[in-house]
Amino acid sequence: MPASKLDQLCVNTIRTLSIDGVEKANSGHPGMPMGMADVAYVLWTKFLKHNPKNPDWYDRDRFILSAGHGSMLIYSLLHLTGYDLSLEEIKNFRQMGSKTPGHPEYGMTPGVETTTGPLGQGFGTGVGMAIAEHFLGAKFNKEDHKIVDHYTYAIVSDGDLMEGISHESASMAGHMGLGKLIYLYDSNRISIEGSTDITFTEDVTKRFEAYNWHVIEIDGHDHDQITSAIEEARSVQDKPSLVVCKTHIGFGSPNKQDKASSHGSPLGEEEIKLTKEAYGWENEEAFHIPTEALTKFREAVEKGKEAEERWNSAMKVYEGSFAKEAGQFKKWMSRKLSDELKNKLPVFEEDEKGMASRAASGKVINAIKDVVPNLFGGSADLGGSTKTDIEGYGSYIEDSPTGRTVHFGVREHGMGAAVNGMALHGGMVPYGATFFVFTDYMRPAIRLAALMKVPSIFVLTHDSIGLGEDGPTHQPVEHLASLRAMPNVTILRPADANETSHAWKAALENQTGPTLLVLTRQNLPTLSRNESNKAELVQKGAYIYSESEGDTPDTILIGTGSELQYAIEAKSLLKEEGVDARVVSMPSWELFEKQDATYKEKVLPAMVINRVSIEAGSTFGWQRYVGEKGTSVGINSFGESAPYEELYKHFGITTDAVVEAVLANNRR
Template identity: 45%
Template sequence: DNTLLRFEASNWQVLSVDGHNMDAISKALEEAQASKTRPTLIACRTTIGYGAPTKSGTSAVHGSPLGSAEVLLAKKFLEWEHSPFEIPSNVLEAWRGFGDRGSIDYASWQKRFKASEKSVQDSFINQFESLTAEEVVPVTSRLVSQFKQDLPDIATRQSSGLVLDKLVESFPQLLGGSADLTGSNNTKAHTSKPITPDNGSGNYVYYGVREHAMAAMMNGLCLHGGFRPFGGTFLVFSDYCRPAIRLSALMQQPVVYVMTHDSIGLGEDGPTHQPIEHLASLRSIPNLYVFRPADAVEVAECWEIALLKKDAPSLLALTRQKLPLLRREEGLKNLSQRGAYVIHNHVKPRIILIATGSEVSLALKIAEKLDDNKISSRVISMPCTALFDQQDQGYKDELLGKNLTGPVLRVSIEAASSYGWERYVGQEGLALGIDHFGASAPFEEIYRRFGLDIESITTKILNTLKGQ
């Protein structure tokens, strides 16, 4: 397609120059800076390997050295008389001049800032400094307290929406959005105001069906400073965001990705929309924290953790289907902050069930079934494997029962690929998941068909115990 015409159609100023002509580039930059009403795209036409007489314009210069003979010819063409790794004094002075100019500009800015009204200074600091525990925890703690008192069965995407209502109301740094799935992702808070062509003062972006663009723009917002962006789409569409998600992690930018419809639990939309391999692949990205909360309390806890991250992105995988409230214990301690914790326990468990998200409530029901069979069990909720992996070895061994005497069967349950769960259940354990594509049916029926129901899992566990 004609990329330049696409930008022109969006009312950009488009300038085309010879990418090897420094004067033309400088002139285009001046013209771009003069434009005050619209952005500018400068398209530089270049030749790969410019100056190499026999290899320029070919793939030979893309991934291989030019070779000494070609280098000599290229230096002659470019009139470059300097030795390898020698920096000409005028170039060095120019670069150092840029650094000095930046220092002068920064000192001038600091002087103006200190001379401004205290209210202006406070407003700027509140906007641009990272959110602190002293600010975030009181908000999330109040929500947790309310949830524990009285909350009906609710999808975690909906409880995330309730959390966002309070967070957006409390923190002007938050800038939300969705890739054309606002109503499904529950990312638009009651106080959110959309950014429009006529009004740029809002705090919510309708990105359209542009998942990659959304993720890339959120990276830019983070890098600019003063914003804590979050954006939503379906978990299966994380594939479209993947390059930008990876860059969030690589650049240590605390973007929050809100990914709903996180499993076969979304039901009738079928295998094209049901994530299978996505959780495992996203968890493999270094410095990305993937959260899969089990109920509204864990949702609030995971949002708290995500907002307090200063150097890493977070991804919340949330359900379409309703889930029961599991956490009604007294106290407001954030149990999710260590990545995993015991939600149901027996002093000497024969079975340790490890589950995430919607499968935690399933694991608790299986524990009841095992109890009916006189088999003791422990249930672990593991909302974030990355956080759990960072805990000290003693905590991990205690949780997984590695310090218990007697045999212990570890069983993981997640409505997704079982890849990676052997790290926690061991070679002798059971990693129960879905290692094939989904199906179109009501979610209860799909869970039964794929063997992720109480009876099927209990039977597998009992049969495994008989064989030991």
């Protein structure tokens, strides 16, 4: 059935704002907003629970534009429905300093729930948001008191469904039965290179039905069909829904509808004129918003206010009946950590045999699980290896919707995006775990976590050639260097069990970006501690583990993770050679760089130029700490398959290598 005259006017207002924004910027993607305007209009005016005047209201529905190239669609919707996004910002689309960047960015534009652009990331992130809603609802809702009750919607594209992450994430969501996850698929059959007939001919409906999704196919320009489909999707509570919306990219453009030319380029002045005439647009002035349309859209302000007020009232009733749960709920939402955390961190006795830092991490997780009761996570089918299961609370879904150990399956990319989604949703302290080498499969999600400044935690074990016999395919060599190059990522590679305890504390306290805990497979000695080298100094990124005998050391030995022990041993051997050494533990470059100049000079005094670093990874980047006259002991080739003790000797990552490097520096 055709839309009403007013509805059509509103839809065309979305279209023309999008067209004009792209044209003024002379850059962007007009076709998708033109094609999906009908679907977006129905969703936003009839179903989406949101408050434009309080974008962060907790129980709002989450909306994700996974097809982030169509960003003018969400910017038009946000402006029209009354968010703090002015028409001037719409006119400044893709310009320096505007709130309307080329792809939606979390934290920049009110109402944008996650950064999208790399296709498939929004799809995967939405799965994490739906997991959070499901878990928190099961945890806090009572039979007649639902304080967690919202949907996660997304508009996804052909490109999203082609990307590998969509396969992982869709499989995960279907297995978990996330009934409040509804994706609206813009099936316009056009990508940059032309018709999807040249690349994408699978039966999407059958594919998603095989994933255990509820699938509905509709005409994406028929408002009655759109309304019925969303209502049907909302009624299906035991599986996620995909609404396949058959649409026309560049809808209404006489010469560019259904053509790739409308995908990623402005329509052009003449085509815009013809398109607006096809819409029956009487006023051809750019960025024109009819009063009747704006009045209709701005109904969202009052509706949103009323929805939030109803929730606030329900929350007060909940507090009166369930005071303990209400207090816990508010604390979880605040992201505040318990004052008891420090007291619950395990302290490990000095032990020459020690334990692997992955094993120590597992002990930390289970020591703090009750003082961080919203700690929630798991691994990519590696729980036994990464030691990341939370004991005593069961598995999420398999045992209970309130289970705290998540089985993500062999889906690192989907896991990374889901962890980000949980962190963005709020109320959770989420983590995901895998072998360090497999960050290659989750790098886009780590990068977006850094860009968005969200506190995702990634536990990455088997961190070097120290994993041994599995060989070079599983031995990360370049990964520390490459991830250290990524802005706003905090990496910690602890040297023993006690450093691991405080590395976890640093991760939990980092609220402005992702933290990577890089841990060993092999045992590490639990080191001697005193007041001057307490493990809590991990949070400074680097500290003096063992001081020189003189006021100024002859050399500084810098070790990270499993290699600190070799620096400690080298200090004793160098003493026999008459060299007075200082040993520095440097578990985190990023935390060290946050310290003031005085502290950094204290740890690494500029006058000491004989410096040696030792790390079982690429030496790339270490020059910033060892200087031009220093030496880095590491590995700059791929590994080998052999017991790890043999590998360390084979690649020269040994105490003797550290000693020789110091002496060679002295001989220069």
